[in-house]
Amino acid sequence: MKKKSWLPILCLCLSLLWSLPAWAANQVAPGVRQWSFQKTNWEGKPYLGHVLEVDPKQRFTEIRPIMGNDLVGSKEVLSSMAERTGAVAAINGGFFDTGSGIPVGNVIIDGKAEYISDILRTSFGLTNDGSMVVGYLSPQVKLAINGSELKLNGINMDPLSNGLVLYSPAWNKDIPASMKLMLYPAEEGSFRMEPSYSGIPAPAGGYILAGYGQSASQLVSIQAGTRARVSLDMPENWQNIRHGLSGGPLLVEGGLPVEQAINEGLWGSVLQAAPRTAIGITANQKILLVVVDGRIDSSAGLTLEELAYLMIELGSVQAVALDGGGSSEMWVKGQIVNTPSDKRERALGNGLVIIQQMPVYIDQQRAYFDVPPQVENGRTLVPMRKIFEQLGAEIAWDAEAKKVTATRGEQIIELTVGSSAAVVNGNKVTLDVPAKVLDSRTLVPLRFVGEALGADVNYVTSGGPTIYIDSRGGTGDVK
Secondary structure, eight states, rough: OOOOHHHHHHHHHHHHHOOOOOOOOOOTTTTEEEEEEEEOTSSSSSEEEEEEEEOOTTTTTTEEEEEGGTTTOOOOOOHHHHHTTEEETTEEEEEEETOOOOOOOOOEEETTEEEEOOOOOEEEETTTTTTEEEOOOEEEEEETTTTEEEEEESSSOOSSSSSEEOTTTTSSSOOOOOOEEEEEEEEGGGGEEEEOOOOOOOTTEEEEEEGGGGGGGTTTOOTHHHHHHEEOOGGGGTTTTTEEEEOOOOEEETTTEEOOOOGGEEEEEGGBBOOOEEEETTTTTOOEEEEOOOOOTTBBBBBBBHHHHHHHHTEEEEEEOOOOOOOEEEEEETTOOHHHOSSSOOBBBBBEEEEEEEOEEETTTOOOSOOOOOEETTTTEEEEEHHHHHTTTTEEETTTTTTTEEEEEEEEEEEEESSSEEEETTTEEOEEEEEEEEEEEEEEHHHHHHHHTOOEEEEEOOOSSSEETTTTTTOOOOO
16 A cells, blocks of 8 residues: 655645744743744634743743642633642643543543543653653553552542442542542552541542452452552553643644544544644654634634644644643633633633642642742742641731741741741741742741651652652651
Protein backbone atom coordinates (compact mmCIF):
# COMPACT_ATOMS: atom_id res chain seq x y z
CA MET A 1 0.00 0.00 0.00
CA LYS A 2 1.36 3.42 -0.91
CA LYS A 3 1.78 5.69 2.08
CA LYS A 4 -0.32 8.84 1.83
CA SER A 5 1.68 12.06 1.61
CA TRP A 6 0.41 14.78 3.92
CA LEU A 7 2.75 17.53 2.69
CA PRO A 8 0.64 19.04 -0.17
CA ILE A 9 -2.52 18.94 1.95
CA LEU A 10 -0.66 20.34 4.96
CA CYS A 11 0.69 23.30 2.98
CA LEU A 12 -2.73 24.08 1.50
CA CYS A 13 -4.54 23.89 4.83
CA LEU A 14 -1.97 26.03 6.61
CA SER A 15 -2.26 28.66 3.89
CA LEU A 16 -6.03 28.73 4.37
CA LEU A 17 -5.70 29.05 8.14
CA TRP A 18 -3.10 31.81 7.84
CA SER A 19 -5.34 34.79 7.17
CA LEU A 20 -4.98 37.42 9.89
CA PRO A 21 -1.99 38.32 12.11
CA ALA A 22 -1.80 37.43 15.78
CA TRP A 23 -2.10 40.13 18.40
CA ALA A 24 0.99 41.06 20.40
CA ALA A 25 2.15 38.47 22.93
CA ASN A 26 2.03 39.32 26.63
CA GLN A 27 4.67 38.15 29.09
CA VAL A 28 2.50 36.58 31.80
CA ALA A 29 5.40 35.37 33.95
CA PRO A 30 9.00 34.24 33.39
CA GLY A 31 8.85 31.62 30.64
CA VAL A 32 5.09 32.07 30.10
CA ARG A 33 3.68 34.06 27.15
CA GLN A 34 0.07 34.56 26.06
CA TRP A 35 -1.39 35.91 22.86
CA SER A 36 -4.65 35.84 20.93
CA PHE A 37 -5.34 35.80 17.20
CA GLN A 38 -8.16 35.91 14.69
CA LYS A 39 -8.24 33.71 11.60
CA THR A 40 -10.73 32.02 9.29
CA ASN A 41 -11.55 28.32 9.25
CA TRP A 42 -11.84 26.14 6.16
CA GLU A 43 -15.40 27.34 5.56
CA GLY A 44 -14.20 30.94 5.51
CA LYS A 45 -15.79 31.76 8.86
CA PRO A 46 -13.85 33.77 11.47
CA TYR A 47 -12.62 32.28 14.70
CA LEU A 48 -10.71 33.57 17.72
CA GLY A 49 -7.85 31.64 19.25
CA HIS A 50 -5.83 32.05 22.44
CA VAL A 51 -2.40 30.58 23.15
CA LEU A 52 -0.31 30.06 26.27
CA GLU A 53 3.32 29.17 25.53
CA VAL A 54 5.11 27.71 28.55
CA ASP A 55 8.79 26.93 29.02
CA PRO A 56 8.57 23.96 31.42
CA LYS A 57 12.27 24.24 32.22
CA GLN A 58 11.81 27.68 33.78
CA ARG A 59 12.56 27.48 37.52
CA PHE A 60 9.56 26.31 39.59
CA THR A 61 7.27 26.25 36.54
CA GLU A 62 4.67 23.49 36.74
CA ILE A 63 1.69 22.60 34.55
CA ARG A 64 -0.46 20.79 37.06
CA PRO A 65 -3.80 18.96 36.76
CA ILE A 66 -6.32 20.10 39.34
CA MET A 67 -9.56 18.34 40.23
CA GLY A 68 -12.62 20.31 41.23
CA ASN A 69 -12.11 21.19 44.91
CA ASP A 70 -9.28 18.59 44.85
CA LEU A 71 -11.88 15.81 44.91
CA VAL A 72 -12.88 13.11 42.43
CA GLY A 73 -16.42 13.81 41.30
CA SER A 74 -16.55 17.47 42.34
CA LYS A 75 -16.89 20.50 40.07
CA GLU A 76 -15.37 23.96 40.31
CA VAL A 77 -15.08 26.94 37.95
CA LEU A 78 -11.67 27.55 36.39
CA SER A 79 -11.14 30.97 37.99
CA SER A 80 -11.57 29.41 41.45
CA MET A 81 -9.10 26.61 40.64
CA ALA A 82 -6.56 29.16 39.45
CA GLU A 83 -6.95 31.63 42.29
CA ARG A 84 -6.78 29.11 45.13
CA THR A 85 -3.62 27.51 43.71
CA GLY A 86 -1.81 30.82 43.13
CA ALA A 87 -1.63 30.09 39.39
CA VAL A 88 -0.41 32.58 36.80
CA ALA A 89 -2.62 31.02 34.10
CA ALA A 90 -4.96 28.08 33.56
CA ILE A 91 -7.10 26.24 31.01
CA ASN A 92 -9.83 23.62 31.25
CA GLY A 93 -8.71 20.00 31.36
CA GLY A 94 -9.96 16.60 30.25
CA PHE A 95 -13.47 15.29 29.69
CA PHE A 96 -15.76 14.65 32.66
CA ASP A 97 -19.31 13.61 33.37
CA THR A 98 -21.18 16.93 33.50
CA GLY A 99 -23.56 15.57 36.11
CA SER A 100 -21.22 13.92 38.60
CA GLY A 101 -17.91 15.57 37.72
CA ILE A 102 -16.25 12.12 37.48
CA PRO A 103 -13.33 12.16 34.99
CA VAL A 104 -13.56 10.40 31.64
CA GLY A 105 -10.11 8.83 31.55
CA ASN A 106 -7.03 8.97 33.75
CA VAL A 107 -5.94 11.56 36.30
CA ILE A 108 -2.42 11.25 37.73
CA ILE A 109 -1.09 13.94 40.08
CA ASP A 110 2.37 13.88 41.69
CA GLY A 111 2.88 10.36 40.34
CA LYS A 112 -0.18 9.14 42.22
CA ALA A 113 -3.22 7.90 40.32
CA GLU A 114 -6.35 9.71 41.46
CA TYR A 115 -8.54 8.09 38.81
CA ILE A 116 -7.84 5.26 36.39
CA SER A 117 -10.01 4.23 33.46
CA ASP A 118 -9.66 1.73 30.63
CA ILE A 119 -11.38 4.03 28.12
CA LEU A 120 -9.52 4.27 24.79
CA ARG A 121 -8.66 7.97 24.73
CA THR A 122 -5.28 9.64 24.27
CA SER A 123 -3.58 10.76 27.47
CA PHE A 124 -0.61 13.07 27.98
CA GLY A 125 1.98 12.94 30.74
CA LEU A 126 4.39 15.60 32.01
CA THR A 127 7.74 14.74 33.61
CA ASN A 128 9.85 16.65 36.12
CA ASP A 129 12.28 17.69 33.38
CA GLY A 130 9.54 19.27 31.25
CA SER A 131 9.12 16.48 28.70
CA MET A 132 5.66 15.48 27.48
CA VAL A 133 4.58 11.89 26.75
CA VAL A 134 1.55 11.20 24.55
CA GLY A 135 -0.29 7.94 23.96
CA TYR A 136 -2.88 5.47 25.17
CA LEU A 137 -2.60 4.73 28.87
CA SER A 138 -4.51 2.05 30.75
CA PRO A 139 -2.32 1.11 33.73
CA GLN A 140 -3.02 -1.92 35.88
CA VAL A 141 -3.25 -1.15 39.60
CA LYS A 142 -1.57 -3.80 41.76
CA LEU A 143 -1.26 -4.45 45.48
CA ALA A 144 1.66 -6.56 46.74
CA ILE A 145 0.96 -8.35 50.07
CA ASN A 146 3.09 -11.05 51.73
CA GLY A 147 4.74 -12.11 48.49
CA SER A 148 1.48 -12.31 46.56
CA GLU A 149 -0.13 -9.78 44.26
CA LEU A 150 -3.71 -8.58 43.97
CA LYS A 151 -4.90 -7.01 40.73
CA LEU A 152 -7.30 -4.18 41.45
CA ASN A 153 -10.13 -2.89 39.29
CA GLY A 154 -9.14 0.73 39.71
CA ILE A 155 -8.83 3.78 41.93
CA ASN A 156 -11.67 6.02 43.14
CA MET A 157 -14.31 4.19 41.12
CA ASP A 158 -18.06 4.10 41.64
CA PRO A 159 -19.13 1.01 43.63
CA LEU A 160 -18.93 -2.30 41.75
CA SER A 161 -20.99 -5.47 41.96
CA ASN A 162 -17.72 -7.39 42.22
CA GLY A 163 -14.10 -6.25 42.44
CA LEU A 164 -11.33 -4.54 44.44
CA VAL A 165 -10.96 -0.76 44.43
CA LEU A 166 -8.58 1.67 46.16
CA TYR A 167 -9.97 4.97 47.44
CA SER A 168 -7.71 7.94 48.19
CA PRO A 169 -8.58 11.01 50.32
CA ALA A 170 -9.80 12.62 47.07
CA TRP A 171 -12.88 10.36 47.20
CA ASN A 172 -15.44 11.91 49.55
CA LYS A 173 -18.43 9.71 48.73
CA ASP A 174 -19.81 6.65 50.48
CA ILE A 175 -17.98 3.32 50.00
CA PRO A 176 -20.68 0.63 50.39
CA ALA A 177 -18.28 -2.32 50.26
CA SER A 178 -18.79 -5.42 52.40
CA MET A 179 -15.08 -5.52 53.33
CA LYS A 180 -12.73 -2.54 53.77
CA LEU A 181 -9.16 -2.08 55.01
CA MET A 182 -7.23 1.10 55.78
CA LEU A 183 -3.78 1.58 54.21
CA TYR A 184 -1.70 3.94 56.35
CA PRO A 185 1.61 5.31 55.00
CA ALA A 186 4.52 3.38 56.52
CA GLU A 187 8.27 3.04 55.98
CA GLU A 188 9.98 3.25 52.58
CA GLY A 189 6.84 3.78 50.54
CA SER A 190 4.91 0.85 52.00
CA PHE A 191 1.50 0.89 53.68
CA ARG A 192 0.30 -0.60 56.97
CA MET A 193 -3.05 -2.35 56.67
CA GLU A 194 -5.59 -2.00 59.48
CA PRO A 195 -9.35 -2.52 59.86
CA SER A 196 -11.56 0.21 58.42
CA TYR A 197 -14.59 1.60 60.20
CA SER A 198 -17.64 3.29 58.75
CA GLY A 199 -17.40 7.05 58.33
CA ILE A 200 -13.60 7.25 58.60
CA PRO A 201 -12.03 8.70 55.42
CA ALA A 202 -8.84 7.49 53.79
CA PRO A 203 -5.75 8.69 55.70
CA ALA A 204 -3.55 11.46 54.27
CA GLY A 205 -1.18 9.86 51.80
CA GLY A 206 -2.96 6.52 52.12
CA TYR A 207 -6.01 4.60 50.89
CA ILE A 208 -9.05 2.55 51.75
CA LEU A 209 -9.05 -0.86 50.05
CA ALA A 210 -12.63 -1.93 49.33
CA GLY A 211 -13.81 -5.39 48.38
CA TYR A 212 -17.13 -5.72 46.56
CA GLY A 213 -19.12 -8.90 46.02
CA GLN A 214 -17.17 -12.16 45.92
CA SER A 215 -13.86 -10.26 45.73
CA ALA A 216 -14.28 -9.22 49.36
CA SER A 217 -13.25 -12.74 50.39
CA GLN A 218 -9.68 -11.98 49.23
CA LEU A 219 -9.33 -9.48 52.08
CA VAL A 220 -10.75 -11.49 54.97
CA SER A 221 -7.52 -13.27 55.94
CA ILE A 222 -5.30 -10.15 55.90
CA GLN A 223 -4.01 -9.45 59.41
CA ALA A 224 -3.79 -6.02 61.05
CA GLY A 225 -0.31 -4.56 60.62
CA THR A 226 0.36 -6.37 57.34
CA ARG A 227 2.60 -4.36 55.01
CA ALA A 228 1.54 -3.71 51.42
CA ARG A 229 2.79 -1.84 48.37
CA VAL A 230 0.72 -0.14 45.70
CA SER A 231 2.05 0.01 42.14
CA LEU A 232 0.89 1.05 38.69
CA ASP A 233 1.93 -1.18 35.81
CA MET A 234 2.91 1.57 33.36
CA PRO A 235 4.50 1.47 29.89
CA GLU A 236 8.24 2.15 30.04
CA ASN A 237 8.04 5.66 28.59
CA TRP A 238 5.36 6.61 31.15
CA GLN A 239 7.15 5.44 34.29
CA ASN A 240 8.73 8.80 35.10
CA ILE A 241 5.71 11.03 34.62
CA ARG A 242 4.78 13.43 37.39
CA HIS A 243 1.33 14.38 36.10
CA GLY A 244 -1.01 12.79 33.57
CA LEU A 245 -4.47 13.49 32.16
CA SER A 246 -6.66 11.90 29.51
CA GLY A 247 -8.03 13.98 26.66
CA GLY A 248 -8.57 12.93 23.10
CA PRO A 249 -8.39 12.53 20.31
CA LEU A 250 -4.74 12.51 19.30
CA LEU A 251 -4.27 15.46 16.92
CA VAL A 252 -0.60 15.57 15.92
CA GLU A 253 2.11 12.91 15.92
CA GLY A 254 5.61 13.53 14.56
CA GLY A 255 4.57 16.93 13.26
CA LEU A 256 1.79 15.48 11.08
CA PRO A 257 -2.01 15.56 11.55
CA VAL A 258 -3.68 12.41 12.83
CA GLU A 259 -7.33 11.46 12.30
CA GLN A 260 -8.23 9.49 15.41
CA ALA A 261 -11.57 10.92 16.53
CA ILE A 262 -13.81 8.03 15.49
CA ASN A 263 -11.30 5.44 16.74
CA GLU A 264 -11.43 7.16 20.14
CA GLY A 265 -15.22 7.08 20.31
CA LEU A 266 -15.97 10.61 19.12
CA TRP A 267 -18.58 11.07 16.40
CA GLY A 268 -21.69 13.01 15.36
CA SER A 269 -21.97 16.64 16.43
CA VAL A 270 -18.64 16.37 18.30
CA LEU A 271 -16.90 16.41 14.90
CA GLN A 272 -18.51 19.70 13.84
CA ALA A 273 -16.99 23.15 14.34
CA ALA A 274 -17.05 23.98 18.05
CA PRO A 275 -15.04 25.61 20.85
CA ARG A 276 -11.82 23.65 21.32
CA THR A 277 -8.98 23.19 23.80
CA ALA A 278 -5.69 21.40 23.11
CA ILE A 279 -2.21 20.84 24.52
CA GLY A 280 0.90 20.40 22.39
CA ILE A 281 4.68 20.38 22.56
CA THR A 282 7.04 22.03 20.09
CA ALA A 283 10.35 20.82 18.70
CA ASN A 284 12.18 23.09 21.18
CA GLN A 285 10.19 21.60 24.10
CA LYS A 286 7.80 24.48 24.72
CA ILE A 287 4.31 23.48 25.89
CA LEU A 288 1.38 25.06 24.03
CA LEU A 289 -2.02 25.39 25.70
CA VAL A 290 -4.58 26.50 23.12
CA VAL A 291 -8.24 27.54 23.37
CA VAL A 292 -10.45 28.38 20.38
CA ASP A 293 -13.77 30.18 20.83
CA GLY A 294 -16.84 28.83 19.05
CA ARG A 295 -20.62 28.93 18.74
CA ILE A 296 -20.63 32.73 19.03
CA ASP A 297 -21.08 35.40 16.34
CA SER A 298 -17.43 36.46 16.34
CA SER A 299 -16.00 32.93 16.34
CA ALA A 300 -17.40 29.84 14.60
CA GLY A 301 -14.94 27.41 16.15
CA LEU A 302 -13.00 24.56 14.55
CA THR A 303 -13.47 20.91 13.69
CA LEU A 304 -11.01 18.48 15.27
CA GLU A 305 -9.24 18.15 11.93
CA GLU A 306 -8.86 21.92 11.67
CA LEU A 307 -7.61 21.99 15.26
CA ALA A 308 -4.86 19.52 14.33
CA TYR A 309 -3.63 21.78 11.52
CA LEU A 310 -3.77 24.82 13.81
CA MET A 311 -1.59 23.05 16.38
CA ILE A 312 0.93 22.26 13.64
CA GLU A 313 0.88 25.88 12.48
CA LEU A 314 1.65 26.94 16.04
CA GLY A 315 4.66 24.61 16.07
CA SER A 316 3.40 21.42 17.73
CA VAL A 317 5.11 18.15 16.91
CA GLN A 318 2.69 16.32 19.21
CA ALA A 319 -0.75 17.49 20.29
CA VAL A 320 -3.85 16.18 22.03
CA ALA A 321 -7.35 17.63 22.19
CA LEU A 322 -8.86 18.24 25.62
CA ASP A 323 -12.47 18.82 26.60
CA GLY A 324 -14.16 21.42 24.40
CA GLY A 325 -17.55 23.03 23.89
CA GLY A 326 -18.78 25.06 26.85
CA SER A 327 -15.82 23.81 28.90
CA SER A 328 -13.20 25.59 26.74
CA GLU A 329 -11.71 28.37 28.84
CA MET A 330 -8.44 30.21 29.41
CA TRP A 331 -7.70 32.20 32.56
CA VAL A 332 -4.73 34.57 32.79
CA LYS A 333 -3.79 36.59 35.86
CA GLY A 334 -7.24 37.16 37.26
CA GLN A 335 -9.50 37.04 34.23
CA ILE A 336 -11.00 34.73 31.62
CA VAL A 337 -9.43 35.89 28.34
CA ASN A 338 -11.63 33.95 25.92
CA THR A 339 -15.42 34.01 25.45
CA PRO A 340 -17.01 30.78 26.74
CA SER A 341 -19.89 29.62 24.56
CA ASP A 342 -22.13 29.35 27.65
CA LYS A 343 -21.55 33.11 28.21
CA ARG A 344 -20.33 32.20 31.69
CA GLU A 345 -17.84 29.92 33.39
CA ARG A 346 -18.81 26.27 33.45
CA ALA A 347 -18.11 24.25 36.59
CA LEU A 348 -15.40 21.76 35.56
CA GLY A 349 -14.38 18.34 36.81
CA ASN A 350 -10.71 19.20 36.29
CA GLY A 351 -8.38 21.82 34.86
CA LEU A 352 -4.73 22.59 34.18
CA VAL A 353 -3.02 25.36 36.15
CA ILE A 354 0.37 26.93 35.50
CA ILE A 355 2.10 27.47 38.83
CA GLN A 356 5.44 29.16 39.52
CA GLN A 357 6.26 28.49 43.16
CA MET A 358 8.43 26.14 45.17
CA PRO A 359 6.32 23.02 45.88
CA VAL A 360 5.30 22.58 49.52
CA TYR A 361 3.62 19.44 50.87
CA ILE A 362 2.02 19.42 54.32
CA ASP A 363 1.24 15.94 55.64
CA GLN A 364 1.58 14.68 52.04
CA GLN A 365 -0.98 17.16 50.69
CA ARG A 366 0.09 19.92 48.28
CA ALA A 367 -0.19 23.42 49.73
CA TYR A 368 -0.82 26.43 47.50
CA PHE A 369 0.00 30.06 48.19
CA ASP A 370 -1.06 33.41 46.78
CA VAL A 371 2.41 34.58 47.88
CA PRO A 372 4.87 31.74 47.18
CA PRO A 373 7.87 30.75 49.34
CA GLN A 374 10.94 32.99 48.92
CA VAL A 375 14.67 32.34 49.16
CA GLU A 376 16.63 35.07 50.93
CA ASN A 377 20.31 34.93 51.94
CA GLY A 378 20.32 31.19 51.39
CA ARG A 379 17.30 30.67 53.66
CA THR A 380 13.78 29.71 52.63
CA LEU A 381 10.90 31.83 53.93
CA VAL A 382 7.36 30.45 53.84
CA PRO A 383 3.91 32.04 54.39
CA MET A 384 3.21 31.60 58.09
CA ARG A 385 -0.60 31.77 58.16
CA LYS A 386 -1.22 29.24 55.39
CA ILE A 387 1.17 26.64 56.79
CA PHE A 388 0.28 27.10 60.45
CA GLU A 389 -3.46 26.94 59.75
CA GLN A 390 -3.03 23.80 57.66
CA LEU A 391 -1.17 22.30 60.62
CA GLY A 392 -4.13 23.11 62.89
CA ALA A 393 -2.96 26.37 64.49
CA GLU A 394 -5.11 29.47 65.01
CA ILE A 395 -3.59 32.79 63.90
CA ALA A 396 -4.17 36.26 65.37
CA TRP A 397 -2.67 39.47 63.91
CA ASP A 398 -1.97 42.64 65.90
CA ALA A 399 -1.67 45.30 63.21
CA GLU A 400 -0.48 48.04 65.58
CA ALA A 401 2.34 45.96 67.06
CA LYS A 402 2.90 44.07 63.80
CA LYS A 403 2.83 40.88 65.82
CA VAL A 404 1.52 37.44 64.88
CA THR A 405 0.30 35.02 67.55
CA ALA A 406 -0.25 31.36 66.64
CA THR A 407 -1.95 28.91 69.01
CA ARG A 408 -1.94 25.15 68.53
CA GLY A 409 -3.10 23.18 71.53
CA GLU A 410 -0.86 24.24 74.42
CA GLN A 411 1.72 25.83 72.11
CA ILE A 412 1.73 29.62 71.82
CA ILE A 413 4.03 31.26 69.28
CA GLU A 414 4.60 35.03 69.08
CA LEU A 415 6.48 36.68 66.27
CA THR A 416 7.04 40.34 65.41
CA VAL A 417 7.67 41.38 61.81
CA GLY A 418 11.26 42.56 61.30
CA SER A 419 12.50 40.94 64.51
CA SER A 420 15.20 38.28 64.46
CA ALA A 421 13.63 36.54 67.45
CA ALA A 422 10.32 34.84 68.27
CA VAL A 423 8.75 33.62 71.51
CA VAL A 424 7.61 29.99 71.76
CA ASN A 425 5.77 29.10 74.99
CA GLY A 426 7.51 31.99 76.73
CA ASN A 427 10.98 31.02 75.50
CA LYS A 428 12.93 33.22 73.13
CA VAL A 429 13.95 31.60 69.83
CA THR A 430 16.46 33.19 67.45
CA LEU A 431 15.46 33.23 63.78
CA ASP A 432 17.94 32.58 60.94
CA VAL A 433 16.53 35.65 59.16
CA PRO A 434 13.81 38.07 60.35
CA ALA A 435 10.19 37.55 59.39
CA LYS A 436 9.03 39.85 56.59
CA VAL A 437 5.77 41.03 55.06
CA LEU A 438 5.25 40.56 51.33
CA ASP A 439 1.94 41.47 49.67
CA SER A 440 0.22 41.48 53.08
CA ARG A 441 1.51 38.00 53.94
CA THR A 442 3.94 37.27 56.80
CA LEU A 443 6.84 35.05 55.72
CA VAL A 444 8.95 33.21 58.30
CA PRO A 445 12.09 31.03 58.02
CA LEU A 446 11.29 27.44 57.14
CA ARG A 447 13.44 26.12 59.99
CA PHE A 448 11.28 28.06 62.45
CA VAL A 449 8.18 26.10 61.34
CA GLY A 450 9.78 22.87 62.54
CA GLU A 451 11.18 24.33 65.76
CA ALA A 452 7.93 26.07 66.71
CA LEU A 453 5.46 23.27 66.01
CA GLY A 454 7.63 20.18 66.42
CA ALA A 455 7.09 19.29 62.79
CA ASP A 456 9.44 17.32 60.57
CA VAL A 457 10.53 19.77 57.87
CA ASN A 458 12.62 18.55 54.94
CA TYR A 459 14.07 20.54 52.08
CA VAL A 460 14.67 18.15 49.17
CA THR A 461 16.71 19.23 46.14
CA SER A 462 16.53 16.14 43.90
CA GLY A 463 13.99 16.60 41.11
CA GLY A 464 13.82 20.32 41.92
CA PRO A 465 13.69 22.03 45.35
CA THR A 466 10.65 20.83 47.32
CA ILE A 467 9.55 21.32 50.94
CA TYR A 468 7.93 18.48 52.90
CA ILE A 469 6.33 19.22 56.28
CA ASP A 470 5.12 16.37 58.48
CA SER A 471 3.28 17.39 61.65
CA ARG A 472 4.14 14.08 63.35
CA GLY A 473 7.91 14.48 63.75
CA GLY A 474 10.86 16.68 64.67
CA THR A 475 12.83 19.01 62.43
CA GLY A 476 14.58 17.37 59.51
CA ASP A 477 17.01 18.75 56.94
CA VAL A 478 15.89 22.34 56.41
CA LYS A 479 17.32 25.61 55.21
